[in-house]
Amino acid sequence: MIDPPITAMPWFTADDAWMLATAVLASVSCGLVGCWLVLRRLSLLGDAISHAVLPGIAGAFLLTGTRDVLPMLLGATIIGIATAFISSALGRWGRVDRDAAMGVTFTSLFALGVVMMSLAARQVDLDPGCVLHGLLEFVPFDTVALLGVQVPRAAAWLGGALMVDVVLMLAFLKHLRATSFDPAHAASVGLRVSLVHLGLMATVAANTVVAFEAVGSILVVAMLVAPGATARLWTDRLGSMLWLAAGIAAATAIVGTLAAIGFNTSAAGMIATVSMVGYVGSVAAVAAGRTVRRTMPHASTPLTMQQPRSDRP
């Protein structure tokens, strides 16, 4: 626990501030990585991976008997990559469509994870319910010393994850952009399309694990997908989409956490709810804006072409 309160507001303590900071860090790092899931139409794979990492986490528990983050990170990343691999292999060999292949993979792995957790529960205190929705409220109680300051362990890990995400994204922006936009051409100039895909999946899995203790495996999906999907509605530029997504992620986390403190309920659940409301609201707002511009011919949009846009199957 971190004392004393840093604010005059009695209902907003230092613990609350750390909770807020942790939520923002988790939301922004997941939101940035998630932009690429949205752009590559892999949102559901993100959902699948966040469920499927469970056996990796449970396996790490069973092997080490502790709740150390590193073994969990390793186990979950391996399983995350395996999920992406198995889903696409099932699609190819099992002739099942992409969604069904993912459904088969993640439900099976998740079930395995729950059963493994039932076994692990003898050794460590584990509540499968928390795996689903996390306990952001308990984050401030588990601290580590960082540069002489007591910092919540989760916040430290999430801060590190955010930095790694940003560095990776800047370093591989070229690869991500080219392989997302036109994978066939990217391969023809020698970029490793499948390696980029694998790297992205590993990053998603790692982010899921780091965020999972705070927000749980199902609610992390909202953090992954909603900021990018919402930002995409408002802009047609990649740069602004990434900035906007980060802003939306932070705002959602702040609003959600404060609302949860106010109503005395689950912060992670509230953040997911706010994400969904923000997304649906954005769709409505953007659609309404378009309708207004259509009915007022003078304020019409920049020249649009007559040529029908080809839709991808």
Added chain:
Amino acid sequence: MTEVALSFHGVSVAYRSELVLEGIDAAIPSSSLCAIVGPNGAGKSTLIKAALGLVPLAAGSVSVLGGTIASRRRDVAYVPQRESVDWEFPIGALEVVLMGAYGRLGIFRGPGRAERLQAMDCLDQVGLASFADRQISQLSGGQQQRVFLARALMQGARLFLMDEPFAGVDAVTEDAIMRVLAALRGRGCTIVAVHHDLATVRDRFDHVLLLNKRLIASGPVSTTFTGPLLQRTYGGRLALIADASSGPAPGQAGG
């Protein structure tokens, strides 16, 4: 036929457990405009992908500009089929052209000022300099295709492999693209394109490769693009083909 730009030696490609290309032997001469012609499912796109090393060969080998594709990658530009592209991706025309430089940039290096100037020049060559900032989804089909041609120009290649460059393109754009391709050939480049419009093969290409899972024929248009060989390519199903090969009758085959 002097030098050979692209040659296939007994190339077979299998998807799952089915052969889609079988024992292709063909050579495409340098400084030529070559059309790959054949019905749907004949393996035209697969042949191009095989040349680029994008699909595994079940048998045979491909020689690109006298070497392997791995050693000649920087000299080869590829314009994929429209379906390969994510048209919803948030990206502008200039940024698409800049992708042509990705292959020669180092792993962590992004395109700089020099690349931007070159990309503008390439856009100018296809007549789209004023559209540099336009979203790719807001361009017409013909403009999109020209942006992809500009990206190929950006690569500074000697061999251009194009998968249906004229799909969804109006006649004016088609002429504009052809002018650029003819200029490239004038500079010693080789262009290989999957082509559907049988009526225009004779005017626009000088070499043709007739394909239907196996190679039917390969050679100069004047001697190879003939009625009997086309009948064999299309299995004699289309009556229009005979007209298309002999005269300017507008016959669209293969869809």
Added chain:
Amino acid sequence: MPELLRLLSLQDASTRMVMLSTASLAMAAALVGSLAMLRRRALAGDAVAHASLPGICLAWFVAGDRSLAVLLLGALVLGLASMATMALVQRWPKAREDATTAIAISGFFGLGIVLSRVIQNQPGGNRAGLDGFLFGKAATIVSTDAWLVLGVAVAVAATVLALRKEFGLLCFDRDFAAGIGRPVHRLDAILLVLVALVTVAGLPSVGVVLVVALLVIPPAAARCWSGSLRTMLAVAAVIGAASAVIGTGLSAVLPPPGGAVGGGWPTGPMIVLTAAALFVVSLAVAPERGVLVALWRHHRLRATVPPGHGSTR
């Protein structure tokens, strides 16, 4: 092992009833799931399942009566509401279907967590009842509830079988079906309502997170065995029922791991793991589309293509 004997001989009336209802529900889910998969809506059930959690909570608030039937009715209402919201959002072309589904799954679940925490904070708000819905607990189902589930299962299965031909046409070629005057919109709506019904009815035994497995895994396994709709439906139904019986049986007779999941093996994960095992077996050994057969064929093909084989110039 008197327990095992008692279970296997189905002497216990309530065990028998629970088994029967779970098995028939799995059968109905497999039938509906097959159609949903062919219609490329494999994961529609997942959104319904996650939206059912806030539905259950709302029913808990609204109705004084807290019987399973009332809670499941609440789940059904919100499940259908989530589908309607997704369909509305989907009308906006920039809203990606996969992102919308992922956000709905996570957002509604978040809302459910928020509400369940509020219930927990209320005097007398015992969350144990709600927790059972997360992973399913067939053992706690009383026989009146089992009758309810059985009734839903029979009704759903009967509808699918009655409209088999129409659904087949819809899945195979929707435009053609519309062209010959079939009410395709209504059929699509009926299919989604059926998905929602089996999903909600499956909650007590399999739980929110994994119930979609009943809709996805048996059909995917059946797809390995047959290309015809009729056989596929039959095989899927058999695999679904077998998974339910074996899984429920295993969770009842295995010695409890003594974990946090109520001290026993969670039913849902056991059913899903059984189904997954049947899927893997199907994928491996199916005669026409099995992996083993395909590998053998591929090997034979490579062996028969000699290098530099035949030019026809």
